[in-house]
Amino acid sequence: MTDTASKPGQTEVWITGIGLATSLGEGLDANWAALGERRVNVDDKSFAPYIVHPLMPVTLDAQIPKKGDQRQMEAWQRIGTYAAGLALDSAGIKGNKDILSKIDMVVAAGGGERDLSVDTGVLNAEAKGNNAPGFLNERLMSDLRPTLFLAQLSNLLAGNIAIVHGVCGTSRTFMGEEVAGADAMRIALARIMSGESDIALVGGSHNGERKDLLVLYEFGDFNLKDKFAPVWARKDHAGFALGSAGAFLVLESKAHAEARGAKPYARLTSVVADLARRKQPGDMAATLEKLWAKLPTRAGKGAIITGATGAEPATSEERSFLGKHADFPVRATGTMFGHTMETQFPLGIALAALALSRGALFPPNDSTGLEIEMTDKPTQIVVVGAGHWRGEGMALVEAVN
Amino acid sequence: MTAPRDKLGRPIVVVTGMGIMTSLGAGKADNWAKLVAGESGIRTISRFAIDGLKTTMAGTVDFVTVDPFSSTGLSERMAEIVTQEALDQAGIGAKGDFPGPLFLAVAPVEVEWPQRRELGRAVAKQDFDYNDLLRISGGGKYAAFHHRFMFGSVAAHLAETFGTKGSPISLSTACASGATSIQLGVEAIRRGETDAALCVATDGTVNPEALVRFSLLSALSTQNDPPQAASKPFSKNRDGFVMAEGAGALVLESYESAVARGAKILGVVAGCGELTDSFHRTRSSPDGKPAIGCVLKTLADAGMAPEQIDHINAHGTSTPENDKMEYLATSAVFGEHTSKIPVTSNKSAVGHTISAAGAVEAIFSLLTLEHQRIPPTLNYENPDPAILFDVVGNKARDARVTAVMSNSFGFGGQNASLILTREPA
Numbered sequence: 001m002t003d004t005a006s007k008p009g010q011t012e013v014w015i016t017g018i019g020l021a022t023s024l025g026e027g028l029d030a031n032w033a034a035l036g037e038r039r040v041n042v043d044d045k046s047f048a049p050y051i052v053h054p055l056m057p058v059t060l061d062a063q064i065p066k067k068g069d070q071r072q073m074e075a076w077q078r079i080g081t082y083a084a085g086l087a088l089d090s091a092g093i094k095g096n097k098d099i100l101s102k103i104d105m106v107v108a109a110g111g112g113e114r115d116l117s118v119d120t121g122v123l124n125a126e127a128k129g130n131n132a133p134g135f136l137n138e139r140l141m142s143d144l145r146p147t148l149f150l151a152q153l154s155n156l157l158a159g160n161i162a163i164v165h166g167v168c169g170t171s172r173t174f175m176g177e178e179v180a181g182a183d184a185m186r187i188a189l190a191r192i193m194s195g196e197s198d199i200a201l202v203g204g205s206h207n208g209e210r211k212d213l214l215v216l217y218e219f220g221d222f223n224l225k226d227k228f229a230p231v232w233a234r235k236d237h238a239g240f241a242l243g244s245a246g247a248f249l250v251l252e253s254k255a256h257a258e259a260r261g262a263k264p265y266a267r268l269t270s271v272v273a274d275l276a277r278r279k280q281p282g283d284m285a286a287t288l289e290k291l292w293a294k295l296p297t298r299a300g301k302g303a304i305i306t307g308a309t310g311a312e313p314a315t316s317e318e319r320s321f322l323g324k325h326a327d328f329p330v331r332a333t334g335t336m337f338g339h340t341m342e343t344q345f346p347l348g349i350a351l352a353a354l355a356l357s358r359g360a361l362f363p364p365n366d367s368t369g370l371e372i373e374m375t376d377k378p379t380q381i382v383v384v385g386a387g388h389w390r391g392e393g394m395a396l397v398e399a400v401n
Numbered sequence: 402m403t404a405p406r407d408k409l410g411r412p413i414v415v416v417t418g419m420g421i422m423t424s425l426g427a428g429k430a431d432n433w434a435k436l437v438a439g440e441s442g443i444r445t446i447s448r449f450a451i452d453g454l455k456t457t458m459a460g461t462v463d464f465v466t467v468d469p470f471s472s473t474g475l476s477e478r479m480a481e482i483v484t485q486e487a488l489d490q491a492g493i494g495a496k497g498d499f500p501g502p503l504f505l506a507v508a509p510v511e512v513e514w515p516q517r518r519e520l521g522r523a524v525a526k527q528d529f530d531y532n533d534l535l536r537i538s539g540g541g542k543y544a545a546f547h548h549r550f551m552f553g554s555v556a557a558h559l560a561e562t563f564g565t566k567g568s569p570i571s572l573s574t575a576c577a578s579g580a581t582s583i584q585l586g587v588e589a590i591r592r593g594e595t596d597a598a599l600c601v602a603t604d605g606t607v608n609p610e611a612l613v614r615f616s617l618l619s620a621l622s623t624q625n626d627p628p629q630a631a632s633k634p635f636s637k638n639r640d641g642f643v644m645a646e647g648a649g650a651l652v653l654e655s656y657e658s659a660v661a662r663g664a665k666i667l668g669v670v671a672g673c674g675e676l677t678d679s680f681h682r683t684r685s686s687p688d689g690k691p692a693i694g695c696v697l698k699t700l701a702d703a704g705m706a707p708e709q710i711d712h713i714n715a716h717g718t719s720t721p722e723n724d725k726m727e728y729l730a731t732s733a734v735f736g737e738h739t740s741k742i743p744v745t746s747n748k749s750a751v752g753h754t755i756s757a758a759g760a761v762e763a764i765f766s767l768l769t770l771e772h773q774r775i776p777p778t779l780n781y782e783n784p785d786p787a788i789l790f791d792v793v794g795n796k797a798r799d800a801r802v803t804a805v806m807s808n809s810f811g812f813g814g815q816n817a818s819l820i821l822t823r824e825p826a
Contacts, residue, residue: 050535072682105677109573110552112511116531123521124528134452136514137609141453144610146617150682154509154552154573159813162679168691171677171815172581175509176553176571183570187585194592211531215520216512218538220547273568275560389548390557391568 017091017250053338074151080205083246181345182393208242243338300379418491418652420483424460458628460645460752475605506578576811579759602760645752649760672703678814689730717746
């Protein structure tokens with residue numbers, strides 16, 4: 001098991017900036033208000049029978065002022081670059097060259113956005129008998145936009161954030177679906193705790209409104225079809241509804257934050273992750289239980305925010321794990337935001353920090369009764385992120401008194 | 402006994418196992434023999450039709466077969482082979498039980514054309530669109546495609562096969578990925594999280610679309626004939642890089658734990674550094690500042706002065722811009738010492754293994770230290786007068802080498818450097 005947890009004498013790490021652009025809106029207030037109203041924004045028509053949570057439109061110019069930069073990106077990168085800008089604003093470091101030039105960036109990313117018309121153009125022509133040896137080469141040479149490649153490369157979200165916002169300390173991109181988000185948090189936290197780094201920008205973004213992605217997940221029958229239901233109510237109608245979102249956080253050592261007068265939303269205390277073999281029923285639940293045991297002792301009023309997808313058997317495994325901790329109020333972000341893949345874990349951390357900073361957990365949004373009300377002010381929130389296929393992560397976020 | 406900590410008080414990180422595969426062949430012995438003999442692995446592509454392509458050669462790994470074929474499948478298979486080689490040499494842990502985490506540099510994963518075409522054929526009608534593809538994708542018939550084209554699939558397979566601990570990290574920092582995988586391993590050991598780390602980098606992405614993508618960015622050499630002459634770093638007539646496949650694996654350990662178990666130490670990762678370039682998506686800042694900063698950070702991390710570096714394993718892609726910028730940045734850091742440092746680019750022989758390059762070249766650097774012999778930069782017939790490196794041109798050179806700097810500068814502003822030494826400093 002790999003883990004990052006604070007030990008006595010180690011650097012305390014604060015979350016000092018949060019940037020959110022989601023299907024519920026842009027910024028902390030809009031998302032908080034939507035959560036409070038149990039709002040869900042799904043589109044069941046554009047990709048019918050598949051259901052997606054579309055991005056609430058944003059004014060790109062506000063964070064990506066140059067049209068040329070916007071054109072060099074595809075949607076997932078625009079969403080992420082936008083959200084990263086919001087996080088820098090929220091931390092009060094936008095445009096601060098001294099700080100931006102030493103930020104360690106860790107991005108959890110997918111990539112691979114396709115030009116659907118090029119793909120179907122080639123396949124249709126081949127179906128009509130165009131099978132000359134160089135046919136694919138010629139079509140790709142003439143039809144592919146040169147800049148599309150830059151939107152397909154995973155590390156070019158980080159590249160765009162560097163160019164647009166001037167974040168140019170270091171830059172690492174982790175891939176690997178859901179758990180990449182947990183690993184990005186884990187490594188950034190470990191680097192700050194150990195003194196290798198003072199400040200980091202960590203997060204991810206996802207465009208769920210992509211037919212090429214629906215095809216990929218349809219291979220495994222993972223897509224939610226026909227009818228929306230909260231994550232916990234999908235047992236007999238399993239699947240995830242892809243969501244569009246960008247979620248970025250600024251992590252900072254307490255000393256670095258205090259020196260510049262920055263206020264924390266919350267403390268990131270620990271991030272742990274593992275790879276269950278998932279060969280036998282119970283493997284994944286056992287791994288989640290092991291990760292839970294690795295987190296520092298929980299003493300306060302706790303809650304759990306999970307990125308449970310609604311896909312099976314992972315969601316049932318997670319439900320069995322949660323059942324052992326039934327005294328913790330649970331919130332599934334997948335119900336409200338859809339499944340945003342690499343972004344789901346950073347999104348969970350962001351919502352945990354937001355809830356702790358506002359002194360309240362947002363209300364349940366669940367028809368099965370698994371999610372219960374929480375009237376106490378939360379002081380500790382465990383963020384859970386288990387992949388629809390592989391990878392498990394967990395974090396402890398705590399209130400700063 | 403040397404103190405097990407470096408100048409900065411951190412655990413010293415050593416290499417105890419290495420595995421490598423390139424277009425030259427499989428394994429350290431074969432690769433090294435061919436590399437110092439001046440052989441090239443670049444050849445005309447035979448894996449797929451080259452009609453209509455501007456660049457028709459690459460450093461493909463054709464001697465490894467994968468069925469059904471996919472670039473991701475090839476990346477996985479190569480990674481598996483080099484990891485086994487590294488573990489056999491290190492003699493660490495037990496079969497299927499490596500005592501540390503995995504850091505994997507791997508090319509971004511996408512559904513590929515053979516699979517997309519299979520889907521297209523299954524639609525069995527003309528004039529169809531993505532909705533038709535979507536309609537037939539489910540039902541379990543293509544479940545294997547889902548697993549194959551998950552970004553985390555290669556790492557998950559390696560983690561399960563070799564029993565690495567914890568959550569394996571799949572990473573991409575473009576052409577610097579291999580160096581980043583090593584850096585992540587070094588950092589984990591220095592932080593005391595683990596005594597050992599498995600750092601693997603692999604890239605099997607010579608396929609039509611990947612070639613077209615780089616072609617459309619005018620990044621590739623188009624001097625197809627003869628293919629062996631296409632990659633010519635530091636030459637005046639260089640015109641782009643040559644895509645290549647390969648993989649490298651390194652077992653990293655704390656010096657203390659390597660000594661304790663009596664492992665043979667192959668070299669030391671004395672320093673690593675990285676710095677982002679925010680100049681452009683595909684081009685390096687022409688003033689070389691980010692690369693300069695990267696090299697300086699690496700020297701500082703190793704606690705070494707520029708004069709202590711006696712060989713540079715260059716990024717040396719053979720693109721007009723990179724090689725010029727690399728000389729500029731290097732000479733800015735090393736000053737008058739620059740001309741005393743023999744420089745070579747392995748890419749002249751094996752091509753640019755992209756995601757794997759940082760690890761492949763770190764391994765060649767460690768073999769250089771072991772053999773005290775610098776492999777040649779091939780096709781160095783027409784030196785660029787603006788690049789005043791002491792290029793080890795065309796023939797291998799015996800030299801006293803104690804500390805090698807290995808550089809990786811890539812798309813997306815990714816710069817990473819490593820310093821490798823024979824003995825702990």
